[in-house]
Structure formats: C-alpha cells, structure tokens
Amino acid sequence: MATVFSGLPAGVNVFNVATLPLSNILEDTNAGVLRKDVLYHAPPAPPIVTIQIVGFRIDNTLNPGQDVWLKLWRVADPTVGVTAPHAILRCRAGKITEYAVQVDFGGGHLSYQVLITPGTKGTTAPTNAVRVALACLVSE
Amino acid sequence: MFEVIGLNQKNPFSFQLFAMPNIVRDVYLPTPNVSGGPSRVGMILFSSMSTGGGTEESWFKVYNDASPDPLSDGPDIALPFSAGADPVLAGMLPGVIIREGDANGMSDGAYFDAISVFASQNPGTDETENPITAGPCIVGLIAVAEE
Numbered sequence: 001m002a003t004v005f006s007g008l009p010a011g012v013n014v015f016n017v018a019t020l021p022l023s024n025i026l027e028d029t030n031a032g033v034l035r036k037d038v039l040y041h042a043p044p045a046p047p048i049v050t051i052q053i054v055g056f057r058i059d060n061t062l063n064p065g066q067d068v069w070l071k072l073w074r075v076a077d078p079t080v081g082v083t084a085p086h087a088i089l090r091c092r093a094g095k096i097t098e099y100a101v102q103v104d105f106g107g108g109h110l111s112y113q114v115l116i117t118p119g120t121k122g123t124t125a126p127t128n129a130v131r132v133a134l135a136c137l138v139s140e
Numbered sequence: 141m142f143e144v145i146g147l148n149q150k151n152p153f154s155f156q157l158f159a160m161p162n163i164v165r166d167v168y169l170p171t172p173n174v175s176g177g178p179s180r181v182g183m184i185l186f187s188s189m190s191t192g193g194g195t196e197e198s199w200f201k202v203y204n205d206a207s208p209d210p211l212s213d214g215p216d217i218a219l220p221f222s223a224g225a226d227p228v229l230a231g232m233l234p235g236v237i238i239r240e241g242d243a244n245g246m247s248d249g250a251y252f253d254a255i256s257v258f259a260s261q262n263p264g265t266d267e268t269e270n271p272i273t274a275g276p277c278i279v280g281l282i283a284v285a286e287e
Contacts, residue, residue, distance in 0.1 A: 061243055085218065085264050088216070088218040089217055095240055096241050096243075096246065097238065097240050097250055098239040099238055103220060104220070118216050119264055119265035120214060121214060
C-alpha cells in the first residue's frame, strides 16, 4: 500500500498512480504560494530519498498580462529571491505550457513557487492563481 | 554548426546542432515568410561530453533574449544536467519537449522572440559567468515559424 504524504497544504492534492516506484500526479490549484518540502513522509514512514519529476504543466490562463516562472528548489526551506532554484520553467501570459523533461531532486526535498520574475531574484507571486501539475516518481 | 533550414515554405523550420558551453546569443530562429513574427520552438536537446571524465553539476539555460547578460538577466528556462560524461560512452543526452496552448488546445512548441543559450556551473542567475569546463556541450534545437 502506498504511503500517504504528510501535511499537504490546502490546494495541493497528490494522486497516486502506481506503487512501484511511487508514481504520483501532484496538482496545485494555486502555485503562487510557496510550497516547502511538499512531498514528505512523517515518521514512522520511511523518508523520501529521491524525487524525479518527469512532466510539468503550468496553467497561467488566469493571468493574461503576466509571464510567470515556475521555480523549483531541492531544499526544504528555500529563501525565495535568494536561494538559487534547481530548475526554472517559463509560462507566457495567458497560456498553458507543458514540459516533458526529467529533473531529479536528490536528497528527497522539493519546494516550489510560481513567480513573475525569471532567474533567482524576485519574490512576487502572480496576480491570479496559477495551476501546476507535476508527474513525480518518488523513492523511499 | 550543422543546420537544416527549410526556407521555401509557408512555415520555415530549422534544426540546428551547435557547440557550447560559452554563451551563444541570438540563436537563429526562422521567421514566417509574411508576418515576420516569432518562432515556435518545439524541442531542445543538449548533451555534454567530457575530455577528462569530470562530474561537475551544471545547468542548461535558455533566455528569451537576443543579447542577455547572464549576470543580471534571469534565465527563462534552467535545467540541471551532469556535465563531464565519458566521451566513449557518449554521455547523457537530456532534452526538453515543449508544448504551449490555452483552454482551446495545445500545440507543439512554445513561442520565443529570440533565444540565447548557456551551459553554466551555477544554478539560477549567474553571479559570475561560469561556463562548464568539462568539455563541449552540444545543443540541438528544432524550431518552426508560423504565420
């Protein structure tokens, strides 16, 4: 039986697809909010050691005037605007963008936020909600 | 640089292979024959080959800019990859396929006004321009211009 992720914040749902390996679709209805260490197993469940994201979908249709960038960190508690993101993906104003690429988060920590500035800098979230979906493979 | 460019078509396309890692500004993008608008980039392939088998961690960066300053302009796309793969084993060939659309549907590729690329040892926005040293980085890019 697949273990349940602990302490998912409001607006984040994880749908388990298969158990070997743990295959999940993470859906976030408002990714403009910083999500820290979002895939986490509380003890006594075994800790997560690796997260592999193999697909990204960014829905920015509610912001027709703002380009946005999904920034992902492989630490549990990033300082937005200071901690360099491990990966950055753009979504243009009013669009949906999908990326098929594998990004590994060794260490088992995944944090992310959608912001209106590319690169490392910037702390401002989009005006309206941005929906994000991540296809994740999780190893314990 | 190896390239295939289809020019005599309504929607010109290009497939290019070129070597990095130092920043390459304003990569050729085909423009529509009539409107001269932006190009849709569908696939970006990148690979690194080492001359010494190093293992430095690196980031492949894409800028929607013809002349970015990597020290101040944040990359629009930044993806990690392991540089320094053994050339005998041909190393890694990670890549990204992009699709873009809206509520009415999705299409292959996403629009870019211009593209510059860079393989850096630094994640995020570079504090110093620090290209990978493990060896050449080969980039393949497929783009099509639409009216």
